[in-house]
Amino acid sequence: MASYLLRRLGQAIVVLLFVSLIVFGLLHALPGGLVRAQLGPKASPFAVHQLSVAEGLTKPLPVQYLVWLGHALEGNLGFSYKQNTPVSTLLAEYFPRDLLLTGTAIFLAVMLSIPLGVLQGVRRNKAADYSLSWLLLAVYSMPSFLLGVIGIILLSITVPLLPSTAQNFGQGLATDFRVLVLPVATLTLGNIAYYSRYVRASVIDNLLEDYVRTARAKGAGPPRVLIRHVLRNSLLPVVSLIGISLPYVVSGSLIVEALFDFPGMGLLFWDAQQARDYPVLLGIVLLVSASVVVGSLVADLAYAALDPRIRYG
Amino acid sequence: MAERVALLEHDEYTPALASGLPEEEDRRPVWIDNLAIFAANRLALGGLVVLVALALFCFVGPVFYHGDTTSANLLNENLPPSSQFPLGTSPEGYDVLAQLMLGGQSTLEVGFAAALVATVFGTLWGAFAGYVGGFVDSLLMRVVDTVLSIPFLFFVVLVATLLQPTLPLIVVAIASVSWLSTARVVRGETLSLRTRDYVVAARGFGSGHARIILRHLVPGALGVIVVNATLKVADSILLFASMSYLGLGVPPPATDWGRMLTTGINNVFDNYWWQLWPAGIAIVVAVIAINTIGDGVHDVVDKRIRTAAA
Numbered sequence: 001m002a003s004y005l006l007r008r009l010g011q012a013i014v015v016l017l018f019v020s021l022i023v024f025g026l027l028h029a030l031p032g033g034l035v036r037a038q039l040g041p042k043a044s045p046f047a048v049h050q051l052s053v054a055e056g057l058t059k060p061l062p063v064q065y066l067v068w069l070g071h072a073l074e075g076n077l078g079f080s081y082k083q084n085t086p087v088s089t090l091l092a093e094y095f096p097r098d099l100l101l102t103g104t105a106i107f108l109a110v111m112l113s114i115p116l117g118v119l120q121g122v123r124r125n126k127a128a129d130y131s132l133s134w135l136l137l138a139v140y141s142m143p144s145f146l147l148g149v150i151g152i153i154l155l156s157i158t159v160p161l162l163p164s165t166a167q168n169f170g171q172g173l174a175t176d177f178r179v180l181v182l183p184v185a186t187l188t189l190g191n192i193a194y195y196s197r198y199v200r201a202s203v204i205d206n207l208l209e210d211y212v213r214t215a216r217a218k219g220a221g222p223p224r225v226l227i228r229h230v231l232r233n234s235l236l237p238v239v240s241l242i243g244i245s246l247p248y249v250v251s252g253s254l255i256v257e258a259l260f261d262f263p264g265m266g267l268l269f270w271d272a273q274q275a276r277d278y279p280v281l282l283g284i285v286l287l288v289s290a291s292v293v294v295g296s297l298v299a300d301l302a303y304a305a306l307d308p309r310i311r312y313g
Numbered sequence: 314m315a316e317r318v319a320l321l322e323h324d325e326y327t328p329a330l331a332s333g334l335p336e337e338e339d340r341r342p343v344w345i346d347n348l349a350i351f352a353a354n355r356l357a358l359g360g361l362v363v364l365v366a367l368a369l370f371c372f373v374g375p376v377f378y379h380g381d382t383t384s385a386n387l388l389n390e391n392l393p394p395s396s397q398f399p400l401g402t403s404p405e406g407y408d409v410l411a412q413l414m415l416g417g418q419s420t421l422e423v424g425f426a427a428a429l430v431a432t433v434f435g436t437l438w439g440a441f442a443g444y445v446g447g448f449v450d451s452l453l454m455r456v457v458d459t460v461l462s463i464p465f466l467f468f469v470v471l472v473a474t475l476l477q478p479t480l481p482l483i484v485v486a487i488a489s490v491s492w493l494s495t496a497r498v499v500r501g502e503t504l505s506l507r508t509r510d511y512v513v514a515a516r517g518f519g520s521g522h523a524r525i526i527l528r529h530l531v532p533g534a535l536g537v538i539v540v541n542a543t544l545k546v547a548d549s550i551l552l553f554a555s556m557s558y559l560g561l562g563v564p565p566p567a568t569d570w571g572r573m574l575t576t577g578i579n580n581v582f583d584n585y586w587w588q589l590w591p592a593g594i595a596i597v598v599a600v601i602a603i604n605t606i607g608d609g610v611h612d613v614v615d616k617r618i619r620t621a622a623a
Contacts, residue, residue, distance in 0.1 A: 011458070018459035029475055141547070141600035143554040143571065146593045149578045157582065164582075251466035255555055259578070270559060273470055285471060289463045296462070 004304060012297045019289045020072065023282045024065050038081050072286065078279035082272075087283035090268060095287065097169070098264040102253050104184050106242060109191030114238065116192065117199020118231065124204055132196075140193035144252050148186040148259045155182065166262035183260045190252050191245065198241050202234040209233075236307050243299025246292045350613045357609020360602040367599055371417030380411025383566050391580070394587050401587035403576060407566070413591050416568040419480060421599070423553045423569070427487035428545035434488065435495025436538055440526050442496070443503025454500065457493050465490040466555060473561040480563060483556065487549050495541050502534035509533070536614035543607035547600045554596055570596050 035051045036043065052058050056067060071077070077087040116136075120129045139147065156164035166179045206212065207230060215225045250266075257266035265284050272280035352358050380398070386406035394401045400409040442453040460468065469486050476482040506512060507530065515529050531538075550570075556562055557571030558578075565572075570592040577589025 011455070014455050015458045015462055018455060019463060022459065022463070026471060026475065137601060137604065138597060141551075141597050141604065142593075143551055143558065143574065143596060145555070145558050145578060146574060146596070149581055149589070152581060157584075247462065247464040250464035254464070254466045254470075255558065258559060269467060269470070273474055274560070276474070281471060281474070285463060285467050288467055292462045292464060 008297060008300055012293050015293050016290060020069055023286050024068055027282050077283035080277055080280045082275050082277040087279050090280060091283060091287055094265045094268045098253060101183060101264055102249050105187035105191060106249060108188045109195055110238060113192045113195035114199055117196040118203050120200040121203025136193040136196055139189055144186060144190050144255045145259050147189060148256055151182045151186055166260040169263055183256050183262050186256050187252050191249060194245055195241060198237060199234060202237050203230060206230045206233050240299050240303045243296035246295045250288050347613045350616050351609045354609040354612050356605045360605030363598060363602040368421060371414050371421060374414040380408025382407045382411045382415050391585055400591050403588060409587055409591060412568055412573060416570045416573050417595060419563055419569040420550055420553060423484055424546045424550035426484045427491060427549040428542050430484060430488040431492040431545055432495050432538060432542040435492035436499050436531060439496035439499030440503050440530050443500040444507055444526050444530060457496050461493050469556060470559060473556060478561055478564060487552050491545055491549060498537050498541055499534050502537055503530050506530050506533045540607060540611045540614055543610050547603040550600055
């Protein structure tokens with residue numbers, strides 16, 4: 001266990017270093033360079049040179065990388081000239097909202113896709129399984145903004161029940177709840193389509209295992225076999241599935257936040273893209289990637305801790 | 314296969330066996346067998362029919378149906394469906410039906426092109442990593458892990474911000490994230506193929522590394538590669554739609570289904586349903602069709618692997 005933990009930790013650190021290298025590389029691949037991006041195309045060569053020296057851009061690239069990495073580790077991700085705020089301040093404001101949005105969506109999706117997947121697995125190739133499979137395939141084949149807009153049409157336009165925008169987020173619990181329903185539902189539905197396929201497959205596999213036959217043979221009724229034996233074994237992969245799905249969920253949140261004007265990092269990222277605010281763009285990429293790496297690390301370790309058979313030799 | 318075993322057991326004389334030639338049945342070209350397995354999956358067959366129909370609609374449709382998609386006409390803006398405009402008009406006064414054909418062209422082109430680029434690149438990357446092994450393999454796979462851990466939409470937006478939004482560069486941006494799963498799958502296959510007798514034999518004959526990878530390892534893994542590539546077309550279409558929604562699609566007046574859908578979403582409060590549903594349904598139908606085709610291709614590959622193992 002200890003060696004697996006160490007190796008998995010080492011892997012995560014290597015991946016994080018690579019992410020930082022990619023972000024740093026992109027920062028320097030900007031058309032016209034970082035200084036031109038800040039000062040604009042009409043800046044005089046003198047001004048460009050001055051800012052380059054001030055930002056340390058005249059030093060050799062490896063030195064610049066180490067300096068930049070040192071700053072990033074201290075939480076200094078640069079300064080947004082467009083918003084006149086340090087990037088880290090912006091992230092500290094927006095990131096918790098994303099944890100709320102994606103965290104709720106993942107939690108609900110897991111809670112709902114388990115019974116759905118079990119139902120499909122047990123009623124395999126029956127009407128219930130077929131209709132659910134088709135419904136979920138349709139959801140899965142939908143761009144998330146189409147899914148979200150269907151929600152808006154149904155619940156904000158046809159039946160004016162919920163607000164179609166989450167701009168007003170942060171004005172008290174009652175509004176926040178109403179405002180969050182549609183974005184969370186959109187993200188959750190997409191995730192259910194993603195998760196329940198795996199739960200279904202896992203249940204079907206487990207139903208064919210010897211231990212199920214043993215349990216039946218000793219007289220356990222179908223509910224007991226399902227809950228005490230099959231479910232417990234089918235749920236384990238869901239833990240690592242959450243880890244695998246993190247990039248998918250975070251990507252989905254970018255679209256959902258843009259659609260509902262939810263003030264999270266996806267919207268911040270999109271606005272920064274429109275404004276060509278590079279320090280913010282790259283700071284966000286660094287932070288979301290780091291969260292994904294840490295999230296999948298936690299999922300993998302939890303999986304190894306929960307299943308004594310997992311000892312990646 | 315089972316039949317032939319039975320023949321041998323009964324020690325019956327058959328000319329085909331005696332001459333060492335395959336039986337009559339086995340001499341049928343492989344692709345006919347594959348087609349039969351594929352066609353046995355009715356859903357996959359249906360998916361193929363739907364996809365071909367969509368492609369004909371987009372690429373041949375404009376020959377029969379002419380509608381204005383290039384010159385804005387404010388007199389015709391946001392008109393509901395009528396005999397003149399079967400699917401109504403856009404906010405610029407373009408004919409939505411004609412736009413649907415034109416937009417489908419770029420959507421399908423990007424979907425297939427991005428899947429092709431990603432598959433070729435990912436296959437080479439994964440086969441090389443799996444074949445070389447050791448430190449280089451770990452390094453190459455950590456690169457894959459790294460890009461995988463950057464949420465793909467963020468990465469695509471970043472790449473698209475650095476590049477200009479032209480069709481080929483959109484393909485590159487989408488391929489830059491979708492080659493990763495191919496690389497992983499192909500590496501896994503390569504790891505199991507590289508110790509097979511036929512690869513060892515090839516090495517014994519003095520085949521170079523490039524030849525072993527390209528002529529022996531990649532063809533050996535072709536089954537999983539093709540299944541993976543099929544599903545990648547669907548994913549690329551969805552990713553392209555998301556990019557268009559974020560304003561990173563093709564520049565107007567060129568269009569794609571994602572951009573049309575975005576127009577419909579922007580006008581959803583005016584209840585211009587004809588701007589929303591045609592493109593939305595087209596995307597969903599195309600993606601579902603491709604997924605069912607992927608299922609059928611998977612059947613073919615699966616059956617071939619099982620027959621080979623039997």
